[in-house]
Amino acid sequence: MAVDRGSHLKRLEDESIHIIREVAAEFRNPVMLYSIGKDSAVMLHLAMKAFYPSKPPFPLMHVDTTWKFREMIEFRDRKVKELGLDLIVHTNEEGVKAGVGPFTHGSSYHTQVMKTDALKQALTAHGFDAAFGGARRDEEKSRAKERVFSFRTQNHGWDPKNQRPELWHLYNCRVAKGESIRVFPLSNWTELDIWQYIMMEGIEIVPLYFAKERPVLEVDGQLLMVDDERFPLDGRTPDMKMVRFRTLGCYPLTGAVESPAATLEEIVAEMLIARTSERSGRLIDKDEEASMEKKKREGYF
Amino acid sequence: MSVAENLTPEAFSEYLASQERKSFLRFITCGSVDDGKSTLIGRLLYETKLIFEDQLAAIERDSKKHGTTGEDIDLALLVDGLEAERQQGITIDVAYRFFTTDKRKFIVADTPGHEQYTRNMATGASTADLAVLLVDARNGIQVQTKRHAFLVSLLGIRHVVLAVNKIDLVDFSEEKFNEIKAAFETFAHGFDFDTMQAIPISARYGENVVGQSEKMPWYKGPTLLDYLESVEVQSDLEDRPFRMSVQWVNRPNLNFRGFSGTIASGKLRPGDPVVVASSGKDAVVKRIVTMDGDLPEAVASEAVTVVLDREIDVSRGDILVPPSHRPEVADQFAAHIVWMAEDKLYPGRPYILKIGNKTVSAQVTEIKHQIDVNTFDHLAAKELHLNQVGFCNVSLSEPIAFDPYEANRETGAFILVDRLTNATVGAGMVWFALRRATNIHWQATDVTKDSRAAMKGQKPAILWFTGLSGSGKSTIGNLVEKKLSAMGRHTYILDGDNVRHGLNRDLGFTDADRVENIRRVAETAKLFVDAGLLVVVTFISPFRSERRMARDLVEDGEFLEVYIDTPIEECRRRDPKGLYKKADSGQLKNFTGVDSPYEAPEGAEISIDTTTGDPEMHAERIVTLLKERGIID
Numbered sequence: 033m034a035v036d037r038g039s040h041l042k043r044l045e046d047e048s049i050h051i052i053r054e055v056a057a058e059f060r061n062p063v064m065l066y067s068i069g070k071d072s073a074v075m076l077h078l079a080m081k082a083f084y085p086s087k088p089p090f091p092l093m094h095v096d097t098t099w100k101f102r103e104m105i106e107f108r109d110r111k112v113k114e115l116g117l118d119l120i121v122h123t124n125e126e127g128v129k130a131g132v133g134p135f136t137h138g139s140s141y142h143t144q145v146m147k148t149d150a151l152k153q154a155l156t157a158h159g160f161d162a163a164f165g166g167a168r169r170d171e172e173k174s175r176a177k178e179r180v181f182s183f184r185t186q187n188h189g190w191d192p193k194n195q196r197p198e199l200w201h202l203y204n205c206r207v208a209k210g211e212s213i214r215v216f217p218l219s220n221w222t223e224l225d226i227w228q229y230i231m232m233e234g235i236e237i238v239p240l241y242f243a244k245e246r247p248v249l250e251v252d253g254q255l256l257m258v259d260d261e262r263f264p265l266d267g268r269t270p271d272m273k274m275v276r277f278r279t280l281g282c283y284p285l286t287g288a289v290e291s292p293a294a295t296l297e298e299i300v301a302e303m304l305i306a307r308t309s310e311r312s313g314r315l316i317d318k319d320e321e322a323s324m325e326k327k328k329r330e331g332y333f
Numbered sequence: 334m335s336v337a338e339n340l341t342p343e344a345f346s347e348y349l350a351s352q353e354r355k356s357f358l359r360f361i362t363c364g365s366v367d368d369g370k371s372t373l374i375g376r377l378l379y380e381t382k383l384i385f386e387d388q389l390a391a392i393e394r395d396s397k398k399h400g401t402t403g404e405d406i407d408l409a410l411l412v413d414g415l416e417a418e419r420q421q422g423i424t425i426d427v428a429y430r431f432f433t434t435d436k437r438k439f440i441v442a443d444t445p446g447h448e449q450y451t452r453n454m455a456t457g458a459s460t461a462d463l464a465v466l467l468v469d470a471r472n473g474i475q476v477q478t479k480r481h482a483f484l485v486s487l488l489g490i491r492h493v494v495l496a497v498n499k500i501d502l503v504d505f506s507e508e509k510f511n512e513i514k515a516a517f518e519t520f521a522h523g524f525d526f527d528t529m530q531a532i533p534i535s536a537r538y539g540e541n542v543v544g545q546s547e548k549m550p551w552y553k554g555p556t557l558l559d560y561l562e563s564v565e566v567q568s569d570l571e572d573r574p575f576r577m578s579v580q581w582v583n584r585p586n587l588n589f590r591g592f593s594g595t596i597a598s599g600k601l602r603p604g605d606p607v608v609v610a611s612s613g614k615d616a617v618v619k620r621i622v623t624m625d626g627d628l629p630e631a632v633a634s635e636a637v638t639v640v641l642d643r644e645i646d647v648s649r650g651d652i653l654v655p656p657s658h659r660p661e662v663a664d665q666f667a668a669h670i671v672w673m674a675e676d677k678l679y680p681g682r683p684y685i686l687k688i689g690n691k692t693v694s695a696q697v698t699e700i701k702h703q704i705d706v707n708t709f710d711h712l713a714a715k716e717l718h719l720n721q722v723g724f725c726n727v728s729l730s731e732p733i734a735f736d737p738y739e740a741n742r743e744t745g746a747f748i749l750v751d752r753l754t755n756a757t758v759g760a761g762m763v764w765f766a767l768r769r770a771t772n773i774h775w776q777a778t779d780v781t782k783d784s785r786a787a788m789k790g791q792k793p794a795i796l797w798f799t800g801l802s803g804s805g806k807s808t809i810g811n812l813v814e815k816k817l818s819a820m821g822r823h824t825y826i827l828d829g830d831n832v833r834h835g836l837n838r839d840l841g842f843t844d845a846d847r848v849e850n851i852r853r854v855a856e857t858a859k860l861f862v863d864a865g866l867l868v869v870v871t872f873i874s875p876f877r878s879e880r881r882m883a884r885d886l887v888e889d890g891e892f893l894e895v896y897i898d899t900p901i902e903e904c905r906r907r908d909p910k911g912l913y914k915k916a917d918s919g920q921l922k923n924f925t926g927v928d929s930p931y932e933a934p935e936g937a938e939i940s941i942d943t944t945t946g947d948p949e950m951h952a953e954r955i956v957t958l959l960k961e962r963g964i965i966d
Contacts, residue, residue: 040357040438042635049636050580050595057581057649057690082593084624084638086585169429176428195426196757197452197673199459200746201595202687206755220440222431301345 071166364467574658575599578689610734650691800897
């Protein structure tokens with residue numbers, strides 16, 4: 033099943049395909065950041081469409097913090113194999129050696145070392161001059177001004193005052209050695225667009241998005257899933273609850289929502305009456321006001 | 334939380350079907366500082382229920398910290414994104430917002446209104462189909478309103494809403510509203526907008542934004558949202574001639590060769606004849622390929638892959654068009670350019686120009702006039718500054734296909750990129766092709782550069798000496814030429830001072846003239862290279878951009894940059910022509926190193942430090958370099 037021609041979803045699809053092709057045509061060494069979540073699933077689907085009957089002419093890369101949900105990793109490996117694509121998995125080995133994790137070091141430090149630093153290491157090591165990310169402008173305030181082609185310095189930093197004006201569909205793809213561009217093909221999609229597109233295109237997503245009885249514990253008002261033995265139970269017993277996730281990341285940093293929505297239709301229906309935005313499930317944004325902007329300056333996606 | 338208890342499966346399917354029929358509108362909001370743009374967008378998001386509870390809580394918290402509305406929630410804080418601007422209380426960049434109703438999905442570009450941000454407005458307008466111009470009912474039409482209307486029209490937006498905001502502050506006065514509306518219509522008449530709708534609103538209290546205001550029974554027109562939901566902006570894009578710029582050549586194996594791209598206008602069916610606009614090579618469309626299957630027809634804005642019935646030469650940037658409706662093909666055109674960089678636009682300076690998927694080298698040969706965006710007056714100009722708009726002649730390194738912007742926004746728009754910083758410095762809209770380009774074709778000659786050079790038993794090259802006045806360029810350059818000449822090589826020397834007596838007699842020392850000075854010399858050196866000569870150029874040539882331009886004129890390996898690296902103190906001590914003395918005492922203006930900048934080379938083939946050794950030795954090093962590079966034996 034495909035989206036109807038003439039609909040707003042088709043317009044978004046065409047625009048994203050244009051962006052993805054432009055990167056393949058203009059950059060020397062692009063890569064697609066694949067985070068395994070629903071946005072990545074849509075981005076990957078669009079990349080498959082953009083180059084058909086060819087395969088996307090760039091590899092996928094996953095920055096593995098070692099704290100992702102197990103189901104995410106299984107899904108990733110199966111999907112990549114099915115599609116016959118190249119996947120680079122990068123982990124910050126120094127962080128692993130130092131035993132960095134969200135339970136012991138806090139969300140902020142963990143994210144810095146295992147996600148932001150790891151991403152920078154990988155981009156530098158492979159010499160990528162363009163990296164696709166699945167971020168959307170509707171996710172968070174500081175993202176609303178983000179360019180589709182977001183320029184990054186040699187240190188992968190983002191300077192909000194030094195971004196290139198973006199006119200029409202003419203993207204400036206020129207970078208000096210060591211500099212790079214983060215490209216966001218889903219910039220103009222909203223969360224609802226993503227779900228509707230997944231439904232209409234029949235895109236497979238990680239089962240964690242669908243409600244199921246899962247072992248959870250309440251921590252600071254968030255429901256966290258006990259995904260492996262590293263979760264410090266401190267004598268508590270996880271409750272089995274019907275939950276699902278609106279966003280996926282490191283399991284100790286990703287809050288579940290109680291919900292019986294076990295099908296795409298039910299998820300979309302639930303979306304329509306939702307009262308909280310999806311980022312509220314992400315603990316890292318709550319640390320401080322404008323925290324996303326700070327993270328981006330440091331090189332976070 | 335219960336899942337869609339109220340949604341029956343039937344209601345849900347109906348909802349999905351309605352989503353599929355939903356149309357799309359991109360618009361921009363423009364207004365002066367404090368006209369209430371951010372509040373209006375915040376209001377639209379709030380009323381269309383796209384503010385979630387946690388975001389609302391965050392705004393309440395923020396309102397106490399930064400808000401300008403006292404105890405009320407400041408909806409503007411929802412849309413003012415970055416920390417810096419939140420602290421300053423102004424919007425400093427284009428922000429894109431999304432909201433959706435049952436009828437349409439909207440993308441709003443929120444653009445700032447102060448003069449120095451003209452470039453942001455141009456950016457927001459470039460992808461919009463409609464503009465909402467805000468005015469404060471208390472102040473009426475301001476200079477900024479005129480500027481916004483002008484830019485909106487320049488960027489090709491055909492539909493305008495005049496939102497007369499803060500109508501509550503003038504007691505919902507019908508008279509005041511009519512006065513503003515009339516004033517707007519008077520000056521906007523010349524812009525020839527397709528539709529123009531004035532609406533009295535109060536963004537802060539939501540009057541006439543979504544619901545009809547009870548405070549203004551005299552106003553019978555639509556509310557802002559009603560209007561945005563129903564206005565017909567669908568251009569006749571599909572009925573215009575077919576255009577597709579090839580973005581990527583799709584070649585998975587020897588059996589498949591397709592051309593991927595987004596259709597800019599018109600429609601395409603298998604069996605349609607097409608030509609490559611720039612070469613005139615023709616073919617017939619065999620298939621229109623997508624992952625969802627071949628299409629019987631594709632239309633404007635669709636991203637497709639086209640397979641032709643025969644092998645013809647097509648590469649990225651070529652435009653496929655119908656044989657009966659071809660675009661212009663020329664290497665010169667006249668265009669409006671919005672300048673977006675702190676560094677000024679100088680005629681003669683080379684820039685990278687991107688139009689469609691084609692990238693070429695370009696220079697502005699002449700600024701016909703600058704347009705005062707407030708009064709629309711035409712002013713004479715030798716350069717363009719940040720946020721200025723000029724009407725210019727543009728010359729390209731090769732002929733390209735394009736349409737006038739008025740006829741096609743996708744094939745008539747271009748950006749200019751700085752060669753050194755890679756910044757996007759200008760946005761342009763093609764007005765018309767310049768005929769002389771169409772009629773003057775490059776005369777192909779039978780004797781080639783290679784044969785001319787072979788006759789002389791050498792490879793041609795440019796030795797480009799750069800450095801401060803008095804650094805020793807002419808002295809060393811002269812010695813190099815003598816040595817080459819003694820070896821039986823054919824050479825020529827272009828000296829900065831000498832050329833200013835003839836070819837460049839008409840040029841002074843302003844930045845703009847320095848750029849033109851170097852352009853002419855570079856072109857001359859290129860002709861000599863074409864004649865097979867070894868050319869020694871000794872020019873201060875202070876700017877990296879122009880040296881880069883000279884380098885790009887000839888083939889790889891034919892340009893050797895020689896940096897005569899003598900510190901200014903040493904040059905000043907030598908002062909062979911007494912020029913530093915004059916410059917230091919203010920008798921000589923724009924002197925490089927004194928009151929005009931010198932940009933040292935970053936990737937020179939050779940650097941010569943003249944504080945050690947002697948000119949003879951330095952000249953010998955340069956001759957050795959020529960040998961190493963295989964230019965001479």
